Amino acid sequence: MERPKIAIIDPNTLATIGLKQLLQTVLPIMTVDVFGSMTEFEANHPEEYFHYFVATNIVLSNRQFFTAHRHKTIVLTLSLEGGSQLSEFHSICINMPEQELVRSLLHLQQHAHPHGKNLPPMPKALQQKVLSDREIEVMALIVQGYINKEIADKLNIGLSTVITHRKNIMDKLGMKSVSALTIYAVMHGYVDINKI
Structure with missing residues (x-):
């Protein structure tokens, strides 16, 4: 098609x-x-x-x-x-x-x-879960505007761990900007658009 x-x-x-x-x-x-x-x-x-x-x-x-x-x-x-x-x-x-x-x-x-509604289904490659649960949590906070230190505090993890997750998220998704990450997060239902 x-x-x-x-x-x-x-x-x-x-x-x-x-x-x-x-x-x-x-x-x-x-x-x-x-x-x-x-x-x-x-x-x-x-x-x-x-x-x-x-x-x-x-x-x-x-x-x-x-x-x-x-x-x-x-x-x-x-x-x-x-x-x-x-x-x-x-x-x-x-x-x-x-x-x-x-x-x-x-x-x-x-x-x-x-x-x-009224759109063809997303290709299977775009439907697959690529990120771990923790990476999804970190991504959701990034697109909501939190800085690395705030993310570390919210998730009770180290700052270097947040930075590592952030790099892994961008590498896995092949994205280079927070805008692209925001689109991905909203389109996959990880973040409500009203929270960004």
């Missing part, structure tokens, strides 16, 4: 590269394609896409198309204020720190697809 697809339609190349990376981390079962213009997007079978992440100016200049596909459209805004002209669409502000953007994407995903 072909993986479901998400389209990003935005002429800002740097922004789309970052958003594509985040979306592939939040939804690893999806293929993410990037288009710099509406013309390019329309030439590539837009009906095949599960969701459209679209720059505000492109939505405004192609309002009829996106209104007809409102349930698939997520407008990329630079501010959450003054968006009343696009209030009929789901929006996400891309002008925020990475951790907040990750949280917004996770909220959007959980609102639209609670418990994986």
Whole structure:
């Protein structure tokens, strides 16, 4: 079965590269394609896409198309204020720190697809339990914003043990940032999104 697809339609190349990376981390079962213009997007079978992440100016200049596909459209805004002209669409502000953007994407995903509703199942490799119970405890505290010393105190373990667990978690999951770890923890149900 072909993986479901998400389209990003935005002429800002740097922004789309970052958003594509985040979306592939939040939804690893999806293929993410990037288009710099509406013309390019329309030439590539837009009906095949599960969701459209679209720059505000492109939505405004192609309002009829996106209104007809409102349930698939997520407008990329630079501010959450003054968006009343696009209030009929789901929006996400891309002008925020990475951790907040990750949280917004996770909220959007959980609102639209609670418990994986309307999404294909995760591949078996992504469903397997990779971490030990203690590593899961440490990971949960990391993504909730606790520093190593606080984690050591909470779990009644040594600081060097926390550092070792932290390194092992990142190595086992192949992750390099707390944002990626946060996505993993929330998507696998180890941490409630409201606690991050």
